[in-house]
Amino acid sequence: MQGYGVLTTGWTRSELMAKTIASAKQGNILDPWSYSLLYATDFADRLEHQIIPALRSGFVVLSDRYIYTAFARNVVRGCDREWIRGVFGFAIVPDLVCYLRIDVDTLALRVIESKGMTYWESGMDMRLGADLYDSFKKYQGMIIEESDKMAEEFGFQIVDARRPPEEIQEALRARILPILKESRTKRISKAAAEKAAAEKAAAEKLAEKGAEKSSEKASEPAPVKEPATT
Amino acid sequence: MTTAAKAPFTMPHPYPGKLIVVEGIDGSGKSTQLSLMRKWLDSQGNNVFFTEWNSSELVKETTRRGKKTKVLTPLTFSLLHATDFANRLYHQILPPLKAGMIVLADRYMYTAFARDAVRGVSHSWVRHLYSFAVKPDLAFYFRVPIEVSLSRLLEGTRAELKYYEAGMDLGLSTNIVESFKIFQSRVLNEYDKIVDEFGLTVMDATLEIDEQQEQVREIVSKTLASYKPKRGSHAKREALFWRRFTLPESEGAEGEADRH
Numbered sequence: 001m002q003g004y005g006v007l008t009t010g011w012t013r014s015e016l017m018a019k020t021i022a023s024a025k026q027g028n029i030l031d032p033w034s035y036s037l038l039y040a041t042d043f044a045d046r047l048e049h050q051i052i053p054a055l056r057s058g059f060v061v062l063s064d065r066y067i068y069t070a071f072a073r074n075v076v077r078g079c080d081r082e083w084i085r086g087v088f089g090f091a092i093v094p095d096l097v098c099y100l101r102i103d104v105d106t107l108a109l110r111v112i113e114s115k116g117m118t119y120w121e122s123g124m125d126m127r128l129g130a131d132l133y134d135s136f137k138k139y140q141g142m143i144i145e146e147s148d149k150m151a152e153e154f155g156f157q158i159v160d161a162r163r164p165p166e167e168i169q170e171a172l173r174a175r176i177l178p179i180l181k182e183s184r185t186k187r188i189s190k191a192a193a194e195k196a197a198a199e200k201a202a203a204e205k206l207a208e209k210g211a212e213k214s215s216e217k218a219s220e221p222a223p224v225k226e227p228a229t230t
Numbered sequence: 231m232t233t234a235a236k237a238p239f240t241m242p243h244p245y246p247g248k249l250i251v252v253e254g255i256d257g258s259g260k261s262t263q264l265s266l267m268r269k270w271l272d273s274q275g276n277n278v279f280f281t282e283w284n285s286s287e288l289v290k291e292t293t294r295r296g297k298k299t300k301v302l303t304p305l306t307f308s309l310l311h312a313t314d315f316a317n318r319l320y321h322q323i324l325p326p327l328k329a330g331m332i333v334l335a336d337r338y339m340y341t342a343f344a345r346d347a348v349r350g351v352s353h354s355w356v357r358h359l360y361s362f363a364v365k366p367d368l369a370f371y372f373r374v375p376i377e378v379s380l381s382r383l384l385e386g387t388r389a390e391l392k393y394y395e396a397g398m399d400l401g402l403s404t405n406i407v408e409s410f411k412i413f414q415s416r417v418l419n420e421y422d423k424i425v426d427e428f429g430l431t432v433m434d435a436t437l438e439i440d441e442q443q444e445q446v447r448e449i450v451s452k453t454l455a456s457y458k459p460k461r462g463s464h465a466k467r468e469a470l471f472w473r474r475f476t477l478p479e480s481e482g483a484e485g486e487a488d489r490h
Contacts, residue, residue, distance in 0.1 A: 015301070016292065016295075016296055016301060016302075016306060017292065019292075020288070020289060020291070020292040024288055031316065031317065031320035031321070033316035033317075033319070033320065033362055034286075034288060034289075034313050034314075034316040034317040034320065037309060037312050037313035037316050037359075038288075038289075038313050040309050040313075041306055041309040041310050041313055044303075044305045044306045044309055045301075045303075045306050048303050048305060048306070049301070080362075083358070083361060083362065086355070086358040086359075086361075087358070087359055089355055089358075090305060090355070
């Protein structure tokens with residue numbers, strides 16, 4: 001509606017890895033390292049084949065989850081914080097990270113009301129509780145705790161996700177629009193600066209040429225003019 | 231990336247088992263030597279486990295698909311192999327090692343260090359990627375000149391070079407043999423650096439098979455000098471583990487195709 005080219009991308013959606021991750025999840029035999037590396041591969045594939053090309057052509061890229069999801073899940077699974085961050089060291093820093101924050105009680109209600117709790121969303125691989133519900137609460141509670149820490153560290157924009165969808169949408173737009181305007185202004189001023197620089201360079205070139213010409217003129221043998229005066 | 235300096239793979243592992251790995255470019259004969267070593271260790275009454283590069287069920291199929299459609303970049307290539315490694319480390323290497331058994335690995339993280347570096351991936355990043363790995367008790371490097379490996383590959387059972395094994399993804403040459411030479415020479419250079427960095431045991435892979443094997447056994451014996459063999463049963467378990475190690479599969483065209 002605003003005339004931006006937009007690309008959307010999301011966690012586990014890469015062509016290379018989507019199937020692999022799905023089948024790995026069915027087996028439920030993942031260790032924390034391959035768990036993280038599978039997602040890192042998926043992310044790398046999308047970064048190189050979708051995100052970077054789109055950004056290069058001036059698109060706005062909307063990403064449903066980013067490296068921070070991996071950071072949180074990995075840390076919760078007891079892996080080294082530094083390790084996972086280093087693994088994703090090839091990623092690019094987003095212009096804006098919106099963190100839709102929710103408390104675990106509301107989250108549990110919402111999930112049960114919609115599609116129900118799943119094995120992985122409940123972190124059942126971690127054996128945190130006797131059943132899906134107990135495990136879900138503990139696991140997602142840990143994820144939220146880690147996300148809160150990252151929000152501070154990486155400067156996420158926090159949006160209260162317990163509000164109605166329209167309000168959340170409004171809040172998101174309020175954060176996204178300034179970024180787009182800023183980059184548009186930057187682009188425009190950059191273009192203007194480039195244009196000015198080009199004009200200046202052209203003018204200088206012209207002036208130089210002019211100078212050359214005038215010097216040529218000056219060095220031109222006098223006899224040409226002479227007949228006129230005589 | 232400071233973690234690489236104190237990464238587990240730079241320190242001896244604390245487990246009662248032993249981990250022995252072989253490294254070398256394609257056609258160096260490392261798999262042949264490992265297979266002979268395994269039979270020998272088996273005959274000594276050891277319970278020996280075997281694992282090879284890029285063989286985990288989890289990602290093998292993906293790597294195969296990625297290679298076929300040629301969508302792999304140096305980055306995803308590197309990450310996929312690390313995923314495969316992580317999966318095998320967790321499921322195939324660590325349990326027997328912790329239980330006090332012998333684990334043999336055909337290629338280990340050094341393969342990634344060499345190949346990924348040639349593909350332009352950052353040295354320190356790849357080391358960081360594998361920093362969770364276990365340091366082997368013994369790591370052989372079978373050093374061989376390009377010409378020898380090339381003639382072994384072209385005259386052997388396969389008689390052809392694979393796209394990625396020849397580094398065709400790097401666009402070094404449109405001729406696959408030329409590309410293989412350039413790519414594998416660079417891999418050799420990287421291996422030479424890795425030998426110093428990680429203290430690999432260098433073997434002259436141009437020697438006759440039996441000569442090399444004799445040396446291999448001598449070195450392995452020293453490494454195993456203090457090792458107490460452990461096994462839970464005295465029955466042979468060939469059906470389960472021997473099958474994966476028969477020569478036709480690891481040396482044949484089929485098995486070879488998926489490993490690179």
